[in-house]
Amino acid sequence: MSDPVLRLQNIHKSFGDAHVLRGIDLSVNAHEVVALIGASGSGKSTLLRTINLLERIDDGQIWLRDMDVSDPAVKPDAVRARIGVVFQHYNLFPHMSVLDNVTLASRHVLRIERSVAEARGLELLDRIGLADQARAFPDRLSGGQQQRAAIVRAIATNPELLLLDEITSALDPELVTEVLDLVRELAVEGTTIVMATHEMAFARDVADTVVFLDRGVVAEQGTPAQVFGSPREARTREFLGRFLA
Amino acid sequence: MLIGLVSTLVFAALLWVTVVNTPGWARVQQTFFSPEAAWEALPRVWDGFLLNLRVLFFAVVGVLVVSVIIAGIRTLRGPVFFPLRALAAGYTDLFRGMPLIITLYLVGYGIPGLLGSSAPRIPLEVLGTVALILTYSAYVSEVFRAGIEAVHPSQRLAARALGLSHGASLRLVVMPQAVRKVTPALMNDFVAMQKDVGLISVLGAVDAVRAAQIETSHAFNYTPYVLAGLLFVLLALPMIRFTDWYTARLRAREQIGGIV
Numbered sequence: 305m306s307d308p309v310l311r312l313q314n315i316h317k318s319f320g321d322a323h324v325l326r327g328i329d330l331s332v333n334a335h336e337v338v339a340l341i342g343a344s345g346s347g348k349s350t351l352l353r354t355i356n357l358l359e360r361i362d363d364g365q366i367w368l369r370d371m372d373v374s375d376p377a378v379k380p381d382a383v384r385a386r387i388g389v390v391f392q393h394y395n396l397f398p399h400m401s402v403l404d405n406v407t408l409a410s411r412h413v414l415r416i417e418r419s420v421a422e423a424r425g426l427e428l429l430d431r432i433g434l435a436d437q438a439r440a441f442p443d444r445l446s447g448g449q450q451q452r453a454a455i456v457r458a459i460a461t462n463p464e465l466l467l468l469d470e471i472t473s474a475l476d477p478e479l480v481t482e483v484l485d486l487v488r489e490l491a492v493e494g495t496t497i498v499m500a501t502h503e504m505a506f507a508r509d510v511a512d513t514v515v516f517l518d519r520g521v522v523a524e525q526g527t528p529a530q531v532f533g534s535p536r537e538a539r540t541r542e543f544l545g546r547f548l549a
Numbered sequence: 550m551l552i553g554l555v556s557t558l559v560f561a562a563l564l565w566v567t568v569v570n571t572p573g574w575a576r577v578q579q580t581f582f583s584p585e586a587a588w589e590a591l592p593r594v595w596d597g598f599l600l601n602l603r604v605l606f607f608a609v610v611g612v613l614v615v616s617v618i619i620a621g622i623r624t625l626r627g628p629v630f631f632p633l634r635a636l637a638a639g640y641t642d643l644f645r646g647m648p649l650i651i652t653l654y655l656v657g658y659g660i661p662g663l664l665g666s667s668a669p670r671i672p673l674e675v676l677g678t679v680a681l682i683l684t685y686s687a688y689v690s691e692v693f694r695a696g697i698e699a700v701h702p703s704q705r706l707a708a709r710a711l712g713l714s715h716g717a718s719l720r721l722v723v724m725p726q727a728v729r730k731v732t733p734a735l736m737n738d739f740v741a742m743q744k745d746v747g748l749i750s751v752l753g754a755v756d757a758v759r760a761a762q763i764e765t766s767h768a769f770n771y772t773p774y775v776l777a778g779l780l781f782v783l784l785a786l787p788m789i790r791f792t793d794w795y796t797a798r799l800r801a802r803e804q805i806g807g808i809v
Contacts, residue, residue: 356710385712395707399725409711412721457711 309334309369309465309496310355316363317347317354324350326520327364332465332513335494339507339528342517343543348500351517352467355498356387369464385413388458388466392473394450396442396457402429403438406457414461421460428456432486448479452486459490466490468499484510504547508532516540583772590764590773597760598780601746604678604756608746609739611682612689619686620693621719637690644687649680649745656680657752674756677749685742692734696727729799736792743788744781757781 310332317325324347332338340348353359355366357373357380366374373383396405403425410421429435432452434445442450451471458466468487472480484506491497491510501507507514507528514531516524524531524540535541568574622630622637644652657676661668700723708718728735750759757780761773 358706358710381709381712381714384710387710389707389710391703391707391710393703395703397704397707397722397726399729408721409713412717413712461712 307334308332308367309336310498311367312351312355312364313367314364315351315354315361315366317350317359317361324520325354325361328517328520328522330515330522330525332496332498334496336513337491337495337497337511338499338513338515339511340498340500340515340517341502341504341507341531341543342523346517347520348517349469352389352469352498352500355465355467356384356389358384358389381413385409385461386464388461388463390451390454390458390466390468390471392470394442394447394454394474396450396454398442400441401439402434402442402445402453405442405453406460409457409461425456425460428460429453432456446479447475448482451475451479451483455483455486455490459495464496466495466497468497468501470500470502472501472503504532504544516543518543579770581771581775583770586764586768586770586772587776589768590761590776593760593764594757594773594777594780597755598757598777600674600754600756601749601781602784604674604681604749604754605743605746607678608681608685608742611678612685612739612742615682615686616688616690616693617724619690620697623690623694624697624719641687641691644684645691647684649684649748650751652684653677653680653748653751656683673752673754674749677752677754681742681746681749685738685745689735689738692731692738693727695734696731697723699730700726732799733792733796736788736795740785740788740792743785747777747781 308331310330312328312330315325315328316323328347328351330338340351342348350359354361357366361374364374365372368383368386371378371383396402397408400408403422406425406428407418407421410416410424411418416424426435426438429438432455434449434453434456437445437449442453445453455468455471471487472483475483480503484503487497487499487506488510499507499511509528511528514526514528515522516531516535516537518539524535524537530536531540532544535544619637619640622633623641625634656679657673660676660679661671664671697719704722704726705718708722709715713721747756747758750756750762753759755763757777758774761777764773765771
């Protein structure tokens with residue numbers, strides 16, 4: 305458990321007057337699953353976006369392995385290619401088949417030959433039971449299927465780190481399980497994951513580390529047993545209390 | 550269905566009877582709808598029409614290329630690109646405001662003037678094509694820009710998150726969706742351009758309109774104009790039908806404008 309994949313140091317980010325991230329420190333080891341919990345507006349999504357440089361930080365440093373990716377000289381596209389992201393609203397490309405969605409980055413970022421990329425894509429789709437939908441367009445799929453396809457799209461290039469941004473929040477309750485089961489599988493296989501989530505039971509079950517964000521700072525951090533079982537901070541107890549009520 | 554048919558027939562008959570019974574109909578029929586004059590003018594008007602088709606082809610290709618570039622420039626973000634954006638915005642403002650016929654004159658007489666009398670002569674239809682491209686690219690680039698802006702920002706975000714560059718995101722993710730969204734508007738502009746191709750005749754290029762004019766002055770009969778007009782309508786019809794069919798097919802294949 306040495307060799308951190310991701311290291312955040314004193315991350316600050318403001319939007320106008322809103323100081324959203326106020327000095328976040330976080331270290332994520334290889335094969336570790338980190339769950340970010342916290343109220344809406346606590347900075348979870350913003351933090352995920354800063355990690356793959358979709359938002360530029362105002363201060364601090366982001367290390368991916370031994371590279372300071374917050375250095376302005378670093379090319380963001382190259383960094384993003386090493387990180388997979390799954391969004392709340394799937395964001396599949398509606399004008400492409402499911403298979404083209406999954407293989408797009410392999411073909412156009414990694415420059416892998418189409419036949420090779422499609423073989424890998426079909427393998428992944430087969431794994432989530434969507435091989436027969438490979439040529440279908442995303443709108444023919446259920447929300448759960450679309451989100452699983454989006455996860456497969458994010459891992460098709462074998463990224464070093466997978467970011468999940470409240471990926472079940474837009475789903476009907478009965479579709480949540482199939483998506484979480486896939487994430488659980490990936491976690492068991494050793495994928496390094498940072499996820500913002502409201503699924504406390506899932507976080508408790510799958511995460512190695514739970515990070516409670518409150519108003520842009522890490523208020524509490526520990527194993528699920530610690531954070532959920534015996535939270536040290538009053539605001540953590542208050543936040544979790546609202547979920548249990 | 551039957552009611553519709555009967556009503557259409559009755560309406561058409563009424564219209565026909567009204568027109569035929571106007572006092573000047575006999576004269577108009579002779580000078581505008583003379584089969585002999587049409588037949589006589591057909592070869593030259595047809596030759597002219599083929600020139601319109603060639604001009605149309607190059608104008609469509611040119612407009613597509615120029616307007617996509619202009620739309621792309623106008624959607625660039627960041628202060629570095631301000632001069633380019635301003636230039637593109639100025640271009641669309643200027644040429645959307647300028648009457649096509651003035652652009653035709655300015656390009657048709659201005660460019661040869663700039664090159665001087667010793668330069669080789671540029672064919673009139675080429676100059677006309679350039680003027681058409683200048684004017685219509687201004688319109689079509691605005692249509693493309695509207696389409697690009699109608700694609701939800703989360704699509705661009707997802708593309709960039711995969712590691713695609715700005716250009717690749719635009720080309721692979723944003724533009725294909727933008728084009729689908731604006732296809733009907735786009736086709737409409739091309740139908741409009743299809744008939745404005747006839748305006749190159751003001752430069753003296755012998756297209757269908759110019760050929761009809763020449764024939765008309767020979768025989769003192771306006772039928773060649775009607776003939777040329779009919780050819781343009783026949784040219785437009787398949788395009789109009791194609792637009793409807795294509796739009797319907799897209800809608801059937803995927804949800805357009807749905808929440809992504």
